[in-house]
Amino acid sequence: MPHRRCSLWLVSALIVPLAAGCDDSAGHDPADDLPADAAAADRGSDVSPADAAAADSGRDGWIDGDGPDASGDPPAADAGTSSSDEDGGVDAGPTLDCGARTECAGRCVDLATDGAHCGACEAACDASEVCLEGACTAGPVEAWTVDFDFGGGESALVEDFAVDAEGNLYVVGTGRAAPYRTLPGSRAGGFVERWDTDGTLGFRQVMPHLEATGASPLGVAAGEAGRYYVIGSTVGAYPFDATHASAPEDRGYVAAYDAHHAIEWLITTDLVASRQLERHGDRLYAVMRGQEANAFPIELEGVRFTTDDGIGFDWFTIALTTAGAVRWGHGSDTDDRANGLAVLADHVVRAGYHTIATGGGLSSHRYQLDALDHDGTTLDGYDDFGVPGGSAVAEGGGVVYVAANGPDGWVLQRYIDRTLDWERALGEAVHVSDVVVDARGRAYLGGTLSGAHSFDGEHLGEEHDGWVAAFDAEGGLRWVDIVDNPAGSLWVVMKEVEVSLASGLVYYRYRVTSRDGERVVALRQPE
Numbered sequence: 001m002p003h004r005r006c007s008l009w010l011v012s013a014l015i016v017p018l019a020a021g022c023d024d025s026a027g028h029d030p031a032d033d034l035p036a037d038a039a040a041a042d043r044g045s046d047v048s049p050a051d052a053a054a055a056d057s058g059r060d061g062w063i064d065g066d067g068p069d070a071s072g073d074p075p076a077a078d079a080g081t082s083s084s085d086e087d088g089g090v091d092a093g094p095t096l097d098c099g100a101r102t103e104c105a106g107r108c109v110d111l112a113t114d115g116a117h118c119g120a121c122e123a124a125c126d127a128s129e130v131c132l133e134g135a136c137t138a139g140p141v142e143a144w145t146v147d148f149d150f151g152g153g154e155s156a157l158v159e160d161f162a163v164d165a166e167g168n169l170y171v172v173g174t175g176r177a178a179p180y181r182t183l184p185g186s187r188a189g190g191f192v193e194r195w196d197t198d199g200t201l202g203f204r205q206v207m208p209h210l211e212a213t214g215a216s217p218l219g220v221a222a223g224e225a226g227r228y229y230v231i232g233s234t235v236g237a238y239p240f241d242a243t244h245a246s247a248p249e250d251r252g253y254v255a256a257y258d259a260h261h262a263i264e265w266l267i268t269t270d271l272v273a274s275r276q277l278e279r280h281g282d283r284l285y286a287v288m289r290g291q292e293a294n295a296f297p298i299e300l301e302g303v304r305f306t307t308d309d310g311i312g313f314d315w316f317t318i319a320l321t322t323a324g325a326v327r328w329g330h331g332s333d334t335d336d337r338a339n340g341l342a343v344l345a346d347h348v349v350r351a352g353y354h355t356i357a358t359g360g361g362l363s364s365h366r367y368q369l370d371a372l373d374h375d376g377t378t379l380d381g382y383d384d385f386g387v388p389g390g391s392a393v394a395e396g397g398g399v400v401y402v403a404a405n406g407p408d409g410w411v412l413q414r415y416i417d418r419t420l421d422w423e424r425a426l427g428e429a430v431h432v433s434d435v436v437v438d439a440r441g442r443a444y445l446g447g448t449l450s451g452a453h454s455f456d457g458e459h460l461g462e463e464h465d466g467w468v469a470a471f472d473a474e475g476g477l478r479w480v481d482i483v484d485n486p487a488g489s490l491w492v493v494m495k496e497v498e499v500s501l502a503s504g505l506v507y508y509r510y511r512v513t514s515r516d517g518e519r520v521v522a523l524r525q526p527e
């Protein structure tokens with residue numbers, strides 16, 4: 001396991017008989033005939049949480065029947081999540097039955113993890129510390145890890161993850177084997193998993209790939225009351241369940257699932273899906289690409305899309321409701337090679353990659369932001385953005401952060417009302433893969449170092465190490481976490497970052513070039 005050195009304050013008639021014998025899994029596998037759009041280069045495999053103790057999770061781990069429990073892949077070690085027990089804090093009169101917990105100030109708390117009562121009642125940790133085994137420790141600290149064939153030789157591939165309001169982590173990808181009783185010829189397929197804040201597997205849903213047909217989840221958004229939304233790719237007429245299926249010509253889909261993993265609604269299309277899917281209240285936004293064969297106009301569920309250039313081979317920002325109604329779609333020639341779709345109260349903004357013809361068959365490239373209001377009208381703003389390198393965008397607390405690679409290296413930009421608030425240089429040796437924002441408007445970035453670099457002037461990351469860093473609303477560094485590049489590996493590839501203030505956890509996933517698979521890490525961060 002890479003060593004963290006820096007710790008500074010900073011988803012058929014065919015499927016129904018298949019699934020009837022499994023508890024929480026309707027399985028699916030990365031078939032060789034899947035479209036190239038659905039396959040990614042970086043491959044991983046079965047979940048095997050690192051440093052994990054096997055634990056029986058009963059029927060919660062599989063969908064539709066009497067399958068094995070969630071410990072078919074052992075859950076990760078105790079996450080040691082912090083803060084007081086909300087259930088245990090009910091006023092029970094003069095005394096509380098706290099069991100293994102301790103009563104402090106009329107609440108049941110865990111003295112091993114509670115930052116306000118660390119080791120003893122009223123013993124509060126400093127703002128730069130977390131409570132670890134009853135002792136205040138400089139944060140962040142690793143809570144738990146889950147390995148997706150990290151170092152193995154299988155085929156599980158993580159595509160995206162997202163957190164819900166409680167901080168549980170939803171993970172989607174391909175390459176999961178259905179637990180048993182699969183149809184002849186079925187192979188491992190697309191999957192959705194939820195990992196709870198304590199590092200245990202809440203459920204796994206598998207959609208087995210069949211001969212010449214399959215479905216592969218690419219992106220996920222968490223909803224309310226256990227609901228979740230998935231965007232993905234299909235090949236052939238795929239039977240999602242007894243009443244939902246894709247058509248042979250379809251390439252992409254968006255689906256909503258209830259808390260019992262049943263499809264509430266499914267939209268399929270010949271548009272090509274991306275990994276970009278975001279929810280904001282009752283609004284849902286997705287990004288899909290038209291095919292060259294698409295002649296304008298393009299429609300989805302009877303709604304005609306608009307476009308800046310009248311070309312069907314565009315990337316479309318698509319507005320839906322969480323009830324499955326398509327509101328509008330707007331296309332531009334910016335593609336999805338940038339990272340991010342940010343939804344605010346009054347508009348949505350997407351990071352894209354714009355190709356500009358310069359004559360003589362030549363072109364130049366410029367990353368740009370596409371801003372639209374919630375009716376699909378193009379908005380001005382973000383005028384300070386536009387650089388020749390990569391970009392990432394995210395929203396939180398009503399503000400937008402952009403990570404952009406300019407001529408002098410990567411910078412972090414903060415926008416309020418589509419206007420630049422401030423900008424911070426990150427350094428020429430810093431490459432950014434992702435940026436997320438918490439509800440307090442604080443940014444979290446992850447990436448890889450192209451050379452030795454220190455974010456704070458004290459803790460040094462070496463060339464090809466991975467990193468995750470947290471910044472406050474003014475651009476000040478709160479903390480940084482370095483993932484060492486192991487011997488024999490070319491570099492650490494940091495893939496994605498997520499954050500939950502409810503659980504106090506920051507999640508990230510990465511791979512190393514010397515191994516297959518990926519590792520998901522949960523960090524407990526200081527307040």
